Amino acid sequence: MSTEKKTKTIKSIKIDIEKCNGCRACEVICSAFHAMPKYSSNNPARSRIRVTREPIRDVYVPVYAGDYVVAECAGRDKYIIDGKEYDECTFCRASCPSRDLFKEPDSGLPLKCDMCEGEDEPLCVKWCRVDALTYEEREEEIGEEEVSVDEAETGLEALVNKHGIDKVADIIAQISKAKQ
Amino acid sequence: MRYAETGINLEIDLTRGSIEKVATDPRDTELYLGGLGTNTKIMWDRVPPETEPFSPDNLLIFGTGLLCGTPATGCNRTIVSTISPQTELMAFSMMGGFWAPELKYAGYDKVILSGKSPELVYLWIHDDKVEIRDAAHLKGKGAVETAELLKQELNDSQVQVAAIGMAGESRVFYASIEQGRSSASRGGIGAVMGDKGVKAIVVRGTKDVNVAEPAEYIGLCGEVLDYIKHRETNPIPGVMPILAGLGSPQEMKVHDEKWHTENFMWGNSRERKRDYWNEEIEKEWTETLENARTRLVSCFNCPMECGATISMPGLPTYMMKCFTKLTYTMGAFSNLDFGLRIAQKATEYGVDGFSCPQVMAFALELLENGILKDEDFPGMPEDNEGRFFYLLDMIVRREGIGDLLANGTYWAAKEIGNGAEAYAHNNIKKTEQLPLKLSMLNPVYFLMYATGEKMNITQIEGQFPQAPFATKEEREAFVSDWIQVPDEKFKQILLDWEFRGENSNPYYPTVEMSCDIVDWQETMHYIDDALGQCAGLSSFPLKPPYHIHNYPKFISAGAGIEMDQAKLTQAAKRYRTLVRAVNISRGMRRKDEKPPANHWKKRFPELEEELLDAYYKLKGWNNDGIPTTESLHELGLDYVSDAFIERGILTDGEDTSGNEAVATENL
Numbered sequence: 001m002s003t004e005k006k007t008k009t010i011k012s013i014k015i016d017i018e019k020c021n022g023c024r025a026c027e028v029i030c031s032a033f034h035a036m037p038k039y040s041s042n043n044p045a046r047s048r049i050r051v052t053r054e055p056i057r058d059v060y061v062p063v064y065a066g067d068y069v070v071a072e073c074a075g076r077d078k079y080i081i082d083g084k085e086y087d088e089c090t091f092c093r094a095s096c097p098s099r100d101l102f103k104e105p106d107s108g109l110p111l112k113c114d115m116c117e118g119e120d121e122p123l124c125v126k127w128c129r130v131d132a133l134t135y136e137e138r139e140e141e142i143g144e145e146e147v148s149v150d151e152a153e154t155g156l157e158a159l160v161n162k163h164g165i166d167k168v169a170d171i172i173a174q175i176s177k178a179k180q
Numbered sequence: 181m182r183y184a185e186t187g188i189n190l191e192i193d194l195t196r197g198s199i200e201k202v203a204t205d206p207r208d209t210e211l212y213l214g215g216l217g218t219n220t221k222i223m224w225d226r227v228p229p230e231t232e233p234f235s236p237d238n239l240l241i242f243g244t245g246l247l248c249g250t251p252a253t254g255c256n257r258t259i260v261s262t263i264s265p266q267t268e269l270m271a272f273s274m275m276g277g278f279w280a281p282e283l284k285y286a287g288y289d290k291v292i293l294s295g296k297s298p299e300l301v302y303l304w305i306h307d308d309k310v311e312i313r314d315a316a317h318l319k320g321k322g323a324v325e326t327a328e329l330l331k332q333e334l335n336d337s338q339v340q341v342a343a344i345g346m347a348g349e350s351r352v353f354y355a356s357i358e359q360g361r362s363s364a365s366r367g368g369i370g371a372v373m374g375d376k377g378v379k380a381i382v383v384r385g386t387k388d389v390n391v392a393e394p395a396e397y398i399g400l401c402g403e404v405l406d407y408i409k410h411r412e413t414n415p416i417p418g419v420m421p422i423l424a425g426l427g428s429p430q431e432m433k434v435h436d437e438k439w440h441t442e443n444f445m446w447g448n449s450r451e452r453k454r455d456y457w458n459e460e461i462e463k464e465w466t467e468t469l470e471n472a473r474t475r476l477v478s479c480f481n482c483p484m485e486c487g488a489t490i491s492m493p494g495l496p497t498y499m500m501k502c503f504t505k506l507t508y509t510m511g512a513f514s515n516l517d518f519g520l521r522i523a524q525k526a527t528e529y530g531v532d533g534f535s536c537p538q539v540m541a542f543a544l545e546l547l548e549n550g551i552l553k554d555e556d557f558p559g560m561p562e563d564n565e566g567r568f569f570y571l572l573d574m575i576v577r578r579e580g581i582g583d584l585l586a587n588g589t590y591w592a593a594k595e596i597g598n599g600a601e602a603y604a605h606n607n608i609k610k611t612e613q614l615p616l617k618l619s620m621l622n623p624v625y626f627l628m629y630a631t632g633e634k635m636n637i638t639q640i641e642g643q644f645p646q647a648p649f650a651t652k653e654e655r656e657a658f659v660s661d662w663i664q665v666p667d668e669k670f671k672q673i674l675l676d677w678e679f680r681g682e683n684s685n686p687y688y689p690t691v692e693m694s695c696d697i698v699d700w701q702e703t704m705h706y707i708d709d710a711l712g713q714c715a716g717l718s719s720f721p722l723k724p725p726y727h728i729h730n731y732p733k734f735i736s737a738g739a740g741i742e743m744d745q746a747k748l749t750q751a752a753k754r755y756r757t758l759v760r761a762v763n764i765s766r767g768m769r770r771k772d773e774k775p776p777a778n779h780w781k782k783r784f785p786e787l788e789e790e791l792l793d794a795y796y797k798l799k800g801w802n803n804d805g806i807p808t809t810e811s812l813h814e815l816g817l818d819y820v821s822d823a824f825i826e827r828g829i830l831t832d833g834e835d836t837s838g839n840e841a842v843a844t845e846n847l
Contacts, residue, residue, distance in 0.1 A: 021485050023478040024278075028251050032398065039394035042251055043285055045386035054337055055360060055489055056328060056497045058474045105386035129405065129483030 007139045011115045013064065013125060020060040020132040022053045026124035033116055033123050045105045048113040049124050052090045059084060062124075062133065065102035066093025068110035068154055070161050073098075095158075108162065109155050182206065183392040184247055184739040185214055190288045190310060192303065194376050195236055195295030199310050204289065210741050210751075211816065213710035214246030214289065216272055217755035219261040222292065223270055224758055224820070229765040229827075233265040233368075234351065234375045240293040242283070242342070242381065245712010247738050249284030249389035251401045253408065253725075254717040256280055256480040258342070258359075259709055264367035266353040266588050267610050267635065269763045271367025275342070276479035276714050277359045282340040285385030297377030300349070302330065305383045306339075315379040320346055322528025323358035324498050330382050343380035344370045345530030347576040351375055352586040354535035354612075358527060361477050361487040361499035365532040366611070366635050368588075392740030400734055407725040408483065408717070416722055418654045419645065426724060427484035427716040431505045432476055435466040440503075446510045448541035449606040449615035465516040472520050484716060492517075495524045504533030510615065511537025512568045522568060529576040534636070535588060535612040540571040542589045542603055543581065551600050556581045588612065606776050609768070611635040613776065621686040621780045623694040626788060627795050628701070629775035631805075633759055642720040643701045644670065648677040648684070664727035666700055666745070673697070686784050695795045706752045707731055754815045757800065757807050761820045764829060770796075770805045806830060 027044035034048065035041040044050070048065040073096075077088040095102035095110035102111045116122045121135040160168050191200040204218070212218045219241045231237045240262045247255045258280040264271035283291065286305050302315040318326050327341035340359070347355035348370035355370030356363045364370075391397045408426060415424035420439050422429040438457035445452055472492050476485035477499060487501040500523060508526065509519030526536060544567060546552040558580065560570045574582025584592045589604035589612055606613050608629060614637055624644065625637070632640040643664065649655045652675075659671040673693050678684050689697060704719035704727070711731070718726040726734075732743040760768075773792065796803060800811025809821040809830055824830040 021476060021478040021483070023480060023482050025253070025481045025483065028481045032251050032394075035388070035394075037394055039251075039391070039398040041388035041390045042249060043386065043388045045285065046388075052337070055477060055499060056324065058489055058497075060475075100386075127405070129409070130478075130485070 005141045008142050010138050010140045011122075012136050012138070013115075013122060014134045014136055015062050016132050016134075017060055017062070018132075019130050020051065020062060021130045022051060022055060022060050023130075024051050024053070025127045025129070026062060026133060027051065029123045029127040033119075034111075043105070045100075046111065048102065048111045050101055057084060059086065059090070060132075061086070061090050063091060064093055064113040065095060065111045067112065068095045068158050070097075072096050108158075110158050112151075112154065181390065183390050184250055185209060185289050186284060186287050186387075186389070188288050189290040189292055190305065191292050191294070192310075192312070193295045194293060194297040194301070194312070194378065197297075197312055199312070201288075201310075209246070209739065212755045212758075213707075213735070213751055215243050215248075215257070215259040215712050216261065216706065216709035216759075217751070218710075219243040219259055219272065219290070220270070220755050220758045220762065222290075223261055223263075224762055227263060227762075229762075229767075231263060233263045233268065233372060236294065236296045236376075238263045238372060240369065240372050240376055240378075242279075242291040242293075244280040244283050244289055245708075246710060247734060248280040248712035250391055250738050251398060251481065252711075252713070252734060252738070253401060253404050254479070254482040254484070254714040255712050256482065257709070257712040257714055258283075258364065259712070260357060260364045260369050262367075262369050262372045263766075264353075264369065265351065265371050266368045266590075269609065269633070269766055269768055270759060271369050272634065272709065272759070273357075273364035273366040273369050274709060275357065275359050275362040275364040276482075277340070277362035278480045279340045279342050279359050279381075279383060280712055281480050282383045282385050284389050285387050286383055287385065287387050291381060293373075293376055293378060296375065300377050300379050302343075302380040302382060303378065304334065305381065305385075307384070307386055318379045319349065321379075322346070322496075323348075323356075323530040324496070324528055326380055327358075327360070330380060334382065336384060339382050339384045341380050341382050343530075344373050344378075345528050345576070347371075347529045347531045347586075348374035349379070350576055350578045350586065352531060352576060352578070353588045353591065354532040354539070356530045356532050358530050361489075361501055362479060363501075363527075363530070365534070368532075370530050391738050393737040397734070397737040400730060400737060403730070404717075404725040405483075411723065411725070416658070418649050418658075419722070423646070423722060426721050428486040428502045428720070430486065431502050432469075432473065432486070432488035432500065435462065435469060437462075437465065437506065440506055441510070443616075444506070444510060445615040445617050446513050448511070448538055448545050448603065449613075449617065450541075450545075451513075452617065461515075468516045468520065479714065482714065482717070486716060490520055490524070492521050492524060495521060496528070498524050498527045500527070507533045507537045507615075508568070511541045512564060514565055514568075518565050518568075522565075522572065525569070525572060529572065531572075531576065534614065536572070536575070537568075538606060538612045538615065539575070539585050539589055539592070540568050542592070543571055543585055545603050546596065546600055549603075551596065551598050551603070552581065605778060608632075608775060609635060609772055613637065617778060617781075619781045621782055621784055621787070623686050623689060623691070623787070623791055624697050626775060626780075627694055627698040627791055629779065630773040630788075630792060631698075631795060631799075632702070633763060634705070638720065639715070640698075640702050640705055642715065642724075643704055643722065644697045645674065645722060648674070648679055650679065662723065663729065664723055666728045666749075667696075670697070670700070686782075686787055691787075691790055691794045694791060695798045698795065699798060702756070703749060703752050704728070706756045707748065710752070710755065711735070750815070753800075754817065757812070757815055757817060758820065760801070760805070761807055761812075761817070761824075764806050765823065765827065768805070770803065773805060802830075 026049045027047035030047040032039045052061040079086045125133045125135045243259045261272045300315045304311045323343045323345040326343040342359040351371040353368040356365035357370045474489040477487045490500045491497045508522045590610040593600040593604035628640045708718045735743040812821040
């Protein structure tokens, strides 16, 4: 095995919550971009970025969809920042059983931010005209080859967790039969 | 498949407690677009002219604009239509915020309320689930407070709430419907909501809104965003700062209030303070606003920051937009600290920020002049600011003199009598106007004030500069990138317009030019109101990103309705005429179309008549302001002329003067 260190590009979106005006343009363009066909529909509930927005308490937190998790956290902490109380979940990226965030509204399948693959920059950044979201890339060393998990696998795993492996296997068998 | 719209209206009969989901006719969308257009069609079809505002037969329609819920920047308005208790005509106040897109995502274009609930209720619309719920525990609560309580009760911070405060519950004639940082304030629609026994409508939606041609549509949206950026970096030179950029006047951002405080009137629209603004006041007001303002905020999908979160020491937080910043301050001859404090209460109570301060100042004028007596104001504090807080409380509870004042200056003066009517001096069609008193008649503004049916000058003006540019160079620079004009002739009018001499007010722009300018400005507002587009990015500012040349493309690509400039102009004319038809059938006539007598010092009665004659003609209305059978036919509104003939408003074959028609009516 080679000892040469490998690097990978880390794409990151810097979120400045002081600048967020709570308009949710990020949610609008995200859901449009990921619609099938592209831009054919809009629905913030399907967006992979959501803004927790509580104007009266001055809470504005855009957060991106991360990984699917099977179980919710055992306890939930609270943070107090600049005198404002935030639930831990406000910053959490997980598509998790405790909430309906980052799930397809119809199927319940988990959603995950893909940084708008194929575009120059994530479209939420492009549509955020108050600069609460900015895009950065940086190189980072990695130890070992990463295993990529594709969308279909993530989706199937979620279904397995929800309905059990037997039922999903059953349905797949039925569908394959019908298709053949 | 329906595009941009959902094709479903929610029909809620509050008397029976029934909820129905009704599919709408796509042909109506083609003829009346959506929002105000289709609201008006429903008002015409279902609310007969004899219907009283507080009758169970009156409808209260919350209509989303046709393009709300699509990615079109700033397209987020709810158009609320009903018969107004204040004017007894059709009101169609609008609100931005987040409510309209949420309703679309829940799967509905409109919520149509009829009947009356015997108990105070709220509506909970969550996708397919729609419920009428008990709101006894919310009685008397503030509008902002109600929204927060409902979010807790439903355990969902993502719901959008439109609510009334105590003013709506008490049926104050200028009660508003509040929704986050926005409100639908004009015409007392909050009073109708209160009369129907509805405290709030809560919405949450998780469904798709589709567009017909995705690639084309997103391209148009991108162009709009780019143009907004262009306008941000290129403010219009030679006009006052609030007219140089886009959005509502950026009242929450600016500290320099010289222009408003020295040009608008103080008190009951009485006194102009020409040398009011100075360094000391600027310093004090800047401090007040900076300490109070937590954040500049926007409506749904819009980068403009026209509102702000305001936290005054010791008072609950609220959100403020636009000119309410100054209306209470100036109505009470006070300062910004007072203005922001009382606006907090006023927002919770839910009252119109234009009318309410004038009504209170009017009451104190009547007291000063002996028309009302000390005993009419039992327990009123001695200090000026305290009196305004006292009056506000009396009004929203309809207690004592507050019961009269709750009906606005027009109706209160009528009831009080004894010369009080002279003090209700700033009304058009029974509605308090912006406190402006000027010198020379402006023909364009004369027509807008006289014929507007939205009761607010800001809802008809825009597009064409308010005053000429001083130099030829400035004018040429202005028209050089004026892409928004519907016709090149408007550029020449501006190029030739001077401050003094032959080509100046009141005879220039000429009668014909004035009519064209007003028609253009009004048409753009009516288009916005059907599409749900905020006027702040469209019909209100100079050189906006939305205009008559890109709107048809938005409608084609968004809603899948084939559209061009001529067809869109015709559609806007159709439902604009239908608004007039509703009001004509309720008795509105030429006699009602006049700005306050003291709006300008220098008046020109003959010219004013000429302006009205010419404008009515351009609009296809007869000399009494009634749409003619011929013009109604051209617009496909034969059903209106049939009704007019049946009711004796028009006679068969008549198309000139209403007065003559009555005189020569063939019996």
